[in-house]
Amino acid sequence: MENTVYTLIPPILALVMVLLTRRVILSLAVGSISAALLLADFQPTKALSIIGNTMIDLFISEGTLNTSKVYLLFFLLILGCITAFVTISGGSRAFGEWALKRVKTRTGAQLTAGILGIVIFIDDYFNSLAVGQISRPLTDRNRVSRAKLAYIIDSTAAPVCVISPISSWGAYIIAIMAPILAANSLDISGFTAFVQMIPLNFYVWASLLLVFFTSWKNINFGSMHIHEERARLTGVVMNPDKQAPGELKSDLPMSKHGSVYDLLVPIGSLVAGTVAAMLWTGSKAVEGQATVLQMFENTDVPTSLFYGGLFGLVVTALLFLRQVFVKKALRPGLGWMGIREGIQSMLPAVYILVCAWIIVDLVGALQTGAYLAGLVEKMELSADFIPFILFVIAGLMALSTGTSWGSFGILLPLAGDIVATMDSSLLLPSLAAVLAGAVFGDHCSPISDTTILSSTGAGCHHMDHVLTQLPYALVAACASSVGYLVLGFTNQVLLSFVAAAAVLFTVLIVVSLRQRSTELAMSDSLDNDF
Numbered sequence: 001m002e003n004t005v006y007t008l009i010p011p012i013l014a015l016v017m018v019l020l021t022r023r024v025i026l027s028l029a030v031g032s033i034s035a036a037l038l039l040a041d042f043q044p045t046k047a048l049s050i051i052g053n054t055m056i057d058l059f060i061s062e063g064t065l066n067t068s069k070v071y072l073l074f075f076l077l078i079l080g081c082i083t084a085f086v087t088i089s090g091g092s093r094a095f096g097e098w099a100l101k102r103v104k105t106r107t108g109a110q111l112t113a114g115i116l117g118i119v120i121f122i123d124d125y126f127n128s129l130a131v132g133q134i135s136r137p138l139t140d141r142n143r144v145s146r147a148k149l150a151y152i153i154d155s156t157a158a159p160v161c162v163i164s165p166i167s168s169w170g171a172y173i174i175a176i177m178a179p180i181l182a183a184n185s186l187d188i189s190g191f192t193a194f195v196q197m198i199p200l201n202f203y204v205w206a207s208l209l210l211v212f213f214t215s216w217k218n219i220n221f222g223s224m225h226i227h228e229e230r231a232r233l234t235g236v237v238m239n240p241d242k243q244a245p246g247e248l249k250s251d252l253p254m255s256k257h258g259s260v261y262d263l264l265v266p267i268g269s270l271v272a273g274t275v276a277a278m279l280w281t282g283s284k285a286v287e288g289q290a291t292v293l294q295m296f297e298n299t300d301v302p303t304s305l306f307y308g309g310l311f312g313l314v315v316t317a318l319l320f321l322r323q324v325f326v327k328k329a330l331r332p333g334l335g336w337m338g339i340r341e342g343i344q345s346m347l348p349a350v351y352i353l354v355c356a357w358i359i360v361d362l363v364g365a366l367q368t369g370a371y372l373a374g375l376v377e378k379m380e381l382s383a384d385f386i387p388f389i390l391f392v393i394a395g396l397m398a399l400s401t402g403t404s405w406g407s408f409g410i411l412l413p414l415a416g417d418i419v420a421t422m423d424s425s426l427l428l429p430s431l432a433a434v435l436a437g438a439v440f441g442d443h444c445s446p447i448s449d450t451t452i453l454s455s456t457g458a459g460c461h462h463m464d465h466v467l468t469q470l471p472y473a474l475v476a477a478c479a480s481s482v483g484y485l486v487l488g489f490t491n492q493v494l495l496s497f498v499a500a501a502a503v504l505f506t507v508l509i510v511v512s513l514r515q516r517s518t519e520l521a522m523s524d525s526l527d528n529d530f
Helices: 005-021 024-039 044-059 067-088 091-102 106-119 124-141 146-161 168-183 190-200 202-217 224-234 261-284 292-298 301-326 334-365 368-378 383-401 404-420 424-444 449-458 462-490 493-529
Strands: none
Touching (some): 005 024, 005 383, 005 462, 024 044, 124 449, 146 168, 146 449, 190 493, 383 424, 383 462, 462 493
């Protein structure tokens, strides 16, 4: 069954189940079982064995601990503890009051979250969680829904990382591109090619424009309108009927002596500790004198997050102890409550992430990505369509496999081989289309770890985030598709960018007019009632 059309069944089944039932773990389990049955030739006992071995391999690989997975899960639990301690110390309350005096509108709160998403560009995991921790008190106070915050986080995390050479993403992509450029006899470095591809990543620019324009003009697509109206009118920022990962279940006691520094110092320590750990782990993997780019290229992100999280937790604990023993504002026993509540708040995210890893590994064993990549090679199309086709295929691959990095690893070399035999002038546009499509598919996929962590960082129910972000991602993808079609036929970057922007803003104008007419109709109805 490997590398055939049947390998599309598990991801499609999981996606359909998620959309119909809204139960993420159940849907991922059904998708995993179907994948295991395909791998086992429909032998139930063998399928159960495959699932069991996959679960073991997540944490133990070749007899050794798989630290990349374990450290990421520990980082989530540590982040939950930091959040609880910041709450108990009064940092979240103080920051909310401080921000409310300076950011007094819903628009300002959303734009602030978007700017933070761009500024914290080192890694998408860290971006998703850190921006959520900083922005949540601000957006909650200004009645911005958690679904909108999750969308802002997700649509600035991967898009910014994929065009930043000084990031874990940029370093990974540059390392993949170096042999592709050499094989095509291009006398430029991977770094130079990466920089030249930045303007060609239309999906990134469409996503960022959507984030800031919709926040500025309060334009809400689809079900996002329901979440935003509930938050605006009632102050209820999340669905009260659903449990959100990263959300503290209990009302923790708060110190009345907390200050803004009780939030900023822990977050700042988390950022500083993680960046320092990324540079340290990267330098250890490089022989001789290492440059900053080489450090990021070779960094161990999960390990860095774990060590950075520990550093942030120690600093947060010290601030808590200061409240206990210096200010006499808290009881020592609240420390255990903070640890317990912090860990419990992150358990839903842990469960979802583990289930997503299982189905991603099983789909990888089925070679779903290789099958989709093979479709590109079999298509006998004009070279003018290649950037557009690669964008679509990369989107489908990342959607079905839940990993943009895996899509990069498979499709970037394949794109280089295809373009080399057709039109070498389309090499960089084609590589950029792969990067853009993979980020698009990642945004749409409920099994993507970045999507899961974005909903966790925002404290939003996972499926609420997936369903509310989907229309925005599709609009950005439609605009990008037009851009890549124009680019393939004209090879004119500026014209292609203008074409994509024209489609994007046309959709925004239409949606804005429809939203305004709906609001006016509702207002007239209320007036008539009174």
